[in-house]
Amino acid sequence: PLLDKFAKYPLLFGPSPISKFDNLSKALGKKVNIFAKREDRNSGLAFAGNKLRKFEYIVPDILAGDYTHIVSIGGIQSNQTLMTVATACKIGLKAVTVQENWVPIPEAEKATYDKVGNIEASRIMGGDVRLVPDGFDIGLRKSFQDAIDDLKAQGFKPYPVPAGCSEHKYGGLGFVGFVDELIEQEKQLGVKFDKVVVCCVTGSSAAGIISGMAQYGREKDVIAIDASFTPEKTKEQTLRIVNNTNKLLGLDKTIDDFQLDTRFAHPCYGLPNEGTIEAIKFVGRTEGVLTDPVYEGKSIQGLIQLVKEGAFEEGSNVLYVHLGGASALSAYSSYFK
Numbered sequence: 001p002l003l004d005k006f007a008k009y010p011l012l013f014g015p016s017p018i019s020k021f022d023n024l025s026k027a028l029g030k031k032v033n034i035f036a037k038r039e040d041r042n043s044g045l046a047f048a049g050n051k052l053r054k055f056e057y058i059v060p061d062i063l064a065g066d067y068t069h070i071v072s073i074g075g076i077q078s079n080q081t082l083m084t085v086a087t088a089c090k091i092g093l094k095a096v097t098v099q100e101n102w103v104p105i106p107e108a109e110k111a112t113y114d115k116v117g118n119i120e121a122s123r124i125m126g127g128d129v130r131l132v133p134d135g136f137d138i139g140l141r142k143s144f145q146d147a148i149d150d151l152k153a154q155g156f157k158p159y160p161v162p163a164g165c166s167e168h169k170y171g172g173l174g175f176v177g178f179v180d181e182l183i184e185q186e187k188q189l190g191v192k193f194d195k196v197v198v199c200c201v202t203g204s205s206a207a208g209i210i211s212g213m214a215q216y217g218r219e220k221d222v223i224a225i226d227a228s229f230t231p232e233k234t235k236e237q238t239l240r241i242v243n244n245t246n247k248l249l250g251l252d253k254t255i256d257d258f259q260l261d262t263r264f265a266h267p268c269y270g271l272p273n274e275g276t277i278e279a280i281k282f283v284g285r286t287e288g289v290l291t292d293p294v295y296e297g298k299s300i301q302g303l304i305q306l307v308k309e310g311a312f313e314e315g316s317n318v319l320y321v322h323l324g325g326a327s328a329l330s331a332y333s334s335y336f337k
């Protein structure tokens with residue numbers, strides 16, 4: 001595969017497993033065969049998750065320089081910042097995480113939102129967690145630059161990793177590897193996936209999958225479900241990462257569009273809608289698998305809706321990409337009384 005020319009630092013157990021969601025398929029009328037590739041179980045670090053797959057192609061660049069800190073950014077219950085801390089611990093660096101007010105925290109969660117789940121785990125692992133009041137935006141942020149300048153002023157050498165690793169030059173490579181893995185697993189399973197459904201916010205998960213599938217002429221089989229609630233920005237950023245990644249791979253292909261379903265991101269980034277809560281419970285009760293109110297709850301809500309409205313041909317094989325995130329559920333307990 002084209003990816004072999006890039007250095008990779010192993011952070012995952014190996015290929016992430018594929019579950020067969022037969023109960024869910026049946027509960028939805030057995031029209032399609034639903035499978036799930038489990039990035040939520042891809043590593044032994046922290047709570048596992050999609051960012052660790054991205055960090056595998058970023059860590060060699062960190063180790064190549066005498067950096068002292070990894071600096072990253074996210075919301076208070078960010079999975080990105082947690083996986084930044086875990087990766088830093090693994091490679092012996094310190095971590096500074098800028099955590100902004102990306103989510104309008106519901107009254108019922110105010111007392112615990114910045115104490116439980118992902119942020120608790122970051123503190124346990126010694127992350128220098130810096131809460132700042134700035135609002136949500138998937139782009140490059142002043143608060144992030146301030147943290148980097150602050151560390152440099154103290155004589156440290158910080159390595160910046162932007163939100164979701166997505167604007168990092170190698171941000172898309174991890175999920176190109178996901179596709180190479182998937183192609184192998186299709187052979188082992190004797191199954192070809194007709195559609196791949198994945199959550200999309202800062203874009204490098206979906207971008208890597210689209211770029212990876214483009215090597216096999218299958219980029220149109222990817223359906224991204226927006227959870228940013230800023231779909232124009234997410235679409236532009238994702239497409240840019242797709243084409244930057246194609247260039248990195250030496251893949252002579254420009255992709256100017258992809259399917260981004262924007263129907264499930266409401267009411268805003270970081271808060272579930274009623275259908276999200278229904279979907280989380282439905283999949284929890286039919287498959288014993290947990291998803292979260294910010295990301296995977298919305299993408300599985302999208303998958304269920306797409307099945308119900310006949311978006312997939314009868315009998316087709318649909319792969320759901322579970323990117324992680326259930327570790328933030330404790331910050332949303334008021335939704336599951």
Ligand SMILES: Cc1ncc(COP(=O)(O)O)c(CNC2(C(=O)O)CC2)c1O
Nearest residue numbers: 074079080164201202203205295324325
């Ligand atoms: C569990 C989970 N699922 C899907 C996504 C969306 O991935 P992308 O950002 O690559 O589009 C995230 C991202 N999370 C961000 C974070 O700060 O945690 C980057 C937004 C995620 O954590």
